[in-house]
Amino acid sequence: MDTRKTDDEVVHILERGSPFSPGQRVKGGIDWERRYRIMRLHSAAHLVFYAMKEVFGEGCKPASSGLLDDKKDRSDYLFESPIDRAKLAEVEERVNSLIASALPITHVATEEDPHRLLWKIEPYEPLACGGTHVRNTAEIGRVKVERGKKPGKGKERIEISLA
Numbered sequence: 001m002d003t004r005k006t007d008d009e010v011v012h013i014l015e016r017g018s019p020f021s022p023g024q025r026v027k028g029g030i031d032w033e034r035r036y037r038i039m040r041l042h043s044a045a046h047l048v049f050y051a052m053k054e055v056f057g058e059g060c061k062p063a064s065s066g067l068l069d070d071k072k073d074r075s076d077y078l079f080e081s082p083i084d085r086a087k088l089a090e091v092e093e094r095v096n097s098l099i100a101s102a103l104p105i106t107h108v109a110t111e112e113d114p115h116r117l118l119w120k121i122e123p124y125e126p127l128a129c130g131g132t133h134v135r136n137t138a139e140i141g142r143v144k145v146e147r148g149k150k151p152g153k154g155k156e157r158i159e160i161s162l163a
Contacts, residue, residue: 037070040140043133045073050124051094055087073160076151083156092145102138
């Protein structure tokens, strides 16, 4: 359900009690294809955030970063009025342009807390995020940005999928 790092130890939190005994050796694995799709979508979600701010201006504020899986990213934004579909198409175009620019993606630690990471891509301000990301926007590939099911008054749901 979760993974935490304390000092030099990685602790995996399981949904149910552990089937393992203390000291028992176990071998874990990663479904790399699934994880890589998640990394691509998660990185794309940050680009969408920047593009939403550029295209919609100050009237658009992030409300939540809802669901992220290997199929899509779903995030909610606060809006004063319903979003314009033409402007959302502009967001998609802007994001795909950033992706095609093959920009490097880096993580930097904050001065206050070396364990707190900032996601960084030029020319944007860094975002606090310790999630997994690709190293270059070109790895994301084209994305589709769509309006999702309306989550409530004053909110718009934006869904991102790999094209």
